[in-house]
Amino acid sequence: xxxxxxxxxxxxxxxxxxxxxxxxxxxxxxxxxxxxxxxxxxxxxxxxxxxxxxxxxxxxxxxxxxxxxxxxxxxxxxxxxxxxxxxxxxxxxxxxxxxxxxxxxxxxxxxxxxxxxxxxxxxxxxxxxxxxxxxxxxxxxxxxxxxxxxxxxxxxxxxxxxxxxxxxxxxxxxxxxxxxxxxxxxxxxxxxxxxxxxxxxxxxxxxxxxxxxxxxxxxxxxxxxxxxxxxxxxxxxxxxxxxxxxxxxxxxxxxxxxxxxxxxxxxxxxxxxxxxxxxxxxxxxxxxxxxxxxxxxxxxxxxxxxxxxxxxxxxxxxxxxxxxxxxxxxxxxxxxxxxxxxxxxxxxxxxxxxxxxxxxxxxxxx
Numbered sequence: 034x035x036x037x038x039x040x041x042x043x044x045x046x047x048x049x050x051x052x053x054x055x056x057x058x059x060x061x062x063x064x065x066x067x068x069x070x071x072x073x074x075x076x077x078x079x080x081x082x083x084x085x086x087x088x089x090x091x092x093x094x095x096x097x098x099x100x101x102x103x104x105x106x107x108x109x110x111x112x113x114x115x116x117x118x119x120x121x122x123x124x125x126x127x128x129x130x131x132x133x134x135x136x137x138x139x140x141x142x143x144x145x146x147x148x149x150x151x152x153x154x155x156x157x158x159x160x161x162x163x164x165x166x167x168x169x170x171x172x173x174x175x176x177x178x179x180x181x182x183x184x185x186x187x188x189x190x191x192x193x194x195x196x197x198x199x200x201x202x203x204x205x206x207x208x209x210x211x212x213x214x215x216x217x218x219x220x221x222x223x224x225x226x227x228x229x230x231x232x233x234x235x236x237x238x239x240x241x242x243x244x245x246x247x248x249x250x251x252x253x254x255x256x257x258x259x260x261x262x263x264x265x266x267x268x269x270x271x272x273x274x275x276x277x278x279x280x281x282x283x284x285x286x287x288x289x290x291x292x293x294x295x296x297x298x299x300x301x302x303x304x305x306x307x308x309x310x311x312x313x314x315x316x317x318x319x320x321x322x323x324x325x326x327x328x329x330x331x332x333x334x335x336x337x338x339x340x341x342x343x344x345x346x347x348x349x350x351x352x353x354x355x356x357x358x359x360x361x362x363x364x365x366x367x368x369x370x371x372x373x374x375x376x377x378x379x380x381x382x383x384x385x386x387x388x389x390x391x392x393x394x395x396x397x398x399x
Contacts, residue, residue: 038125039153041162045230050124052117053154054138059129063222065159066230071113073134074102075225079365095133118149131155140196146318160222163229167395170232170243171260172179178265180247180375181273183364184280186385187246190273196235196396197244203227206253208246211288213253213315215299224255238342242396244271269374271392272382281356288313289352293343310340317355324363332358 038044040296044051051068053060056079061068074082078101086094102110116123126142127150128134141380142149152159188207191197204224206212219227229286235243247270250262257265275283296312317336321329332355339351372379381391 037150037153039158041152041159041217042233044125044152044159045163045233050117050121050123051152052114052124052126054126054134056127059156061222063160063226064156065226066075066223071110071117073110073128073138078102096190096257097336098137107141111145114138114142114149115145115147115262118147123313125150127152127159129153129156131158151173158273160226163226163233164196167225167229167258167321168231168260170229170236171264173241174236174355175242176268177242177244177395178247178268178270178378178390179244180270180372180379182275182280182368184284185273185275187273190385190388190392191246194244194392195238195394196240196242198228200228200234200245200248200257201253202254203231204255206250206255208252210319211313213312213316215292215295215305215312218253218255221255225258228258228261239305240396256304268352268378269380270378271388272372272379273388274384275383277357277360280360281353284356284360285349285352287355289343289349306344310344313340317359320363328358328362373395 043049045065048067051065051069053064053068054073055070056072056074056076057070058076059078060072072079072174078098082094082098114126126135126138128138131152131154135155139149139151179190181187188199188201191199191202201208201212203219204219205214205216207214215392218224232243247263247265248257248262248389250257250259288344292312293306293309296309299305300308314336317324317333319331324332335351335355335358339349339355342348342351381388383391
């Protein structure tokens with residue numbers, strides 16, 4: 034008989050392939066990276082069995098489950114599990130609590146000649162393990178927050194550090210009102226799971242000090258876990274600086290050139306540009322109230338003219354107009370206020386090369 038496992042740490046550290054036997058609706062609310070959903074029951078079947086369980090008890094629910102998943106339906110599902118098991122001989126299967134569903138899948142596989150292990154405790158136990166991992170990292174590790182004006186290249190710094198945690202990368206969002214990407218964001222639970230696994234792997238590699246970008250509680254639609262966000266409010270800060278011109282060029286690259294290319298890659302040449310233009314204008318509309326009517330109208334006019342020019346001949350020069358206005362009139366005053374408010378926590382400030390050298394040296398001293 035295959036060895037079932039409760040070594041959640043090893044499962045996540047080694048990216049062990051796993052098959053999730055929960056219903057699609059459960060899977061969509063939260064899952065683990067790279068896991069494949071091959072359910073025992075679909076959403077409707079699960080709902081019927083659940084109702085039966087409440088009204089008539091476990092035996093009747095199990096009987097109904099066998100009636101709903103039989104014949105060709107059962108054969109198709111078992112074949113999909115066999116395919117997964119053969120493609121991933123080192124893998125595991127699980128359901129919500131490691132109970133009836135995963136045991137049924139395991140038994141049916143065994144009857145089909147495939148001996149495949151399951152995760153004891155299932156999704157719930159693994160999720161609890163990851164929440165504990167997150168809590169331990171926040172309480173036991175040193176955290177440094179990287180701040181700086183919009184467009185200074187904070188993400189560029191993070192990608193060059195082995196002890197960084199890229200919250201925006203994990204949330205698939207650039208963090209500002211303009212941060213939405215062409216591809217969607219993970220569900221909240223998925224975001225937390227990915228974050229915990231990232232921390233687990235880094236700590237396993239001996240890292241006990243983490244550098245994170247100074248974020249608000251929300252990164253797009255993803256909430257930074259409260260405990261982590263609170264810890265970030267009181268820890269040491271490093272402030273990244275760059276010239277106004279460099280920041281304009283970086284924003285032009287990230288939010289215009291690269292984002293447009295991303296939309297075209299994901300949505301195709303025909304639809305891509307239109308959706309990119311719509312996203313950019315919507316991002317500006319999102320801060321309409323904070324900008325005020327006159328300023329919003331002026332910047333919106335500059336953005337529309339720039340988008341028309343870009344669509345006509347591919348030139349992006351006109352975009353600098355609204356970027357300069359938005360930085361100078363909106364973001365910079367806001368960040369200058371924040372810097373003043375956080376001044377006591379800032380232990381170092383400098384340009385990219387200096388900040389990288391300082392953060393690397395700081396992590397070695399720990």
